[in-house]
Amino acid sequence: MSLRRLFAIVQKELRQMRRDRITLAMIVGIPVMQLVLFGYAINLNLRGLSTGIADQANTAGSRALVMDMVATGVITPTVSATAPQELMERLRRGEISVGVVVPPDFERRRFEGREAVQVMVDGSDTVVQSAAVQLAQLPLATAPVDNTRPLREGAGQVARGQISVVAFYNPERRSAVNIVPGLIGVILTMTMVLFTGVAIVRERERGNMELLIATPLSRSELMIGKVLPYAAIGLIQTSVILVLGVWLFQVPIRGSLLDVYLAAVLLIFANLTLGLLISTKARSQFQAMQMTFFVFLPSILLSGFMFPFAGMPRVVQWLAEALPLTHFLRLIRGIVLRGASLWELWHDVLALLAFTAVMMTAAIARFRKRLD
Template sequence: MTAAARNPAAQQRFSLQRWWSIVLKEFLQLRRDRVTFGMIIGLPIMQLLLFGFAINTDPRHLPTAVIAADQSEFTRSFIASMEQSTYFKLVGTLPDEQAGREALMKGEVQFVLTIPPDFTRRLLRGERPALLVEADATDPSATGQAIAALPQLPYRVATHDLKGSLAPLAGGKPPFDVQVQRLYNPEGITQYNIIPGLMGVILTMTMVMMTGLAMTRERERGTMENLLATPVRPLEVMTGKIVPYIFIGLIQATIVLLAARWIFSVPFVGSVLAVYLAALLFIAANLTVGITLSSLAQNQLQAMQLTFFYFLPNILLSGFMFPFAGMPGWAQAIGNILPMTYFHRMVRGILLKGNGWVELWPNVWPMALFIVVVMAISVRFYRRTLD
């Protein structure tokens, strides 16, 4: 019989030895739980990298196309001034206004500069002609600073080119105007950009989390052994677990669409069917991720931790919270792997621009490829578990 057992009062007192034993036990459990240990180290590093390097609320070098019906030293000087401001990056020329609108609808460019055919002649006559800059304003934060820099550019052209006999044209007023046309969101209303994007956030959070707990729940309850003993194929198990959550995701998408239309008055230019088909594809992508995480995790806590690791880059690198064009190249490369990036472009394009399947296809096939790849990974890990 130990001394502590013989003395009940000693058991009631705080014991440093017992306390230290509990501390050591917790450290041992943390060391054995690799996912938790990865969260301890990986999460701060991920947040430092994303917030410190990837996030930029003042995007620059935005893709810009030019429709040049008039070419002269003045127009070339204005284009050079646009690039020198670092807000604009010339990516090519377009033949006409129709091609410019198509490029804006597809998201290939952020701005289109149109130079009228009589620009130089009117400028030399002192008639103060105007240049037209069309902006894809679906995300006001991505274009706001660049648009604010445009009114100063005519003064640079006047200082650089209007000299000698042309000096009187560089008077108090700028020698020409720059008219800005904000397309798809002319008033710069933030809700028009945020609310459609929230559909992607909600679907990602709920679909990945709910399916991420599916297999780990069965494993903890002991029903996984019974499932593994059946002749059910891995692909049948995966798809069978996914189908019920598809209907849940469609219900959530419907709630967001109704709120966007009747509460926040978000424009609904495109097809309702296109929105639901895009949502269905995105739901499938998230469900495959959730099933894959549940196959990798040993318990529900690990599944939740892996879900958070997946959810954080989707929020920060998809263009939902911060302008995608303002991120460095490596961050955009990561964002282009995530299905939320493509879904945001699709749903905003449908609601605000009226995009059809021709414009949506560049965002459809990467998401479909993502589903195939992740599903193959999920089936492979399931087979390892089966073996």
């Protein structure tokens, strides 16, 4: 054992590591990214859930009750409705997470000690469902009443138990119902980006790029031809997850199966084009895998798959909107769990189409049929 030779090897590895910018970025970037994401962006204590209010009583007492609910910070009113049916429709389309219904006979119900308020929750996300249950645990929601009427003690308040929470789409609160559809997006993100991320690099490393340069293929034809075979693989993966999810975990598919596959196609092409852009930047397959990890980690943590989207700070939510997985999770959970149609979720459809167009254009612009 020669310390001189050992030191030479150590010095050589450090110099090589310093020249590899991707590895250097991972040494510093991964700890910083995880610290920021887990310490700042991820919050299991949900606040500000988008909420629709249907105050059919419209009395001083009902308005005070709604204000007490809002004061908890759990809900944020974003929609005003006239009937519970409108709130249920908005829940189905994913426009709100919670609906508060105050019936026309609210004052009489409150006086008689019966159920006076109903809170409807999108139970497809069990974390959101648990947060909404806090509203029913309010010790007392104060509300003024007509003092000219002889009321029994406590009749000017909504007592605990008079606020009921009704969970739709997953009343049993089974976590598999929420996780399995999301796994389609996670698996497609991991595999599709990785497969195409090494596609162009592999051609260079194996010496096949010389043959492609000699062909009359255009850049667009080559890039699109690289994408299409993997799209078929992505659809096979989607089918496997759906079959196993229904068979092993009894996950319901309430929407159209065609819409499920169309949503999967949107994510597949978004991830494939992102992988192509990575492959035009990476110099080796190992670098391509490293860059894929930088994409996959924020996607799984910020998209709403593992941690609730509503619990993230506003700035982080804006960043998450740039991730394809965020929009796909809204699509797949809306279609599979709530029975929404693809066109009712058109905002997320347009977001995935725009992402695909931008990534494909950037990949084609960066690719050169040259060896240098």
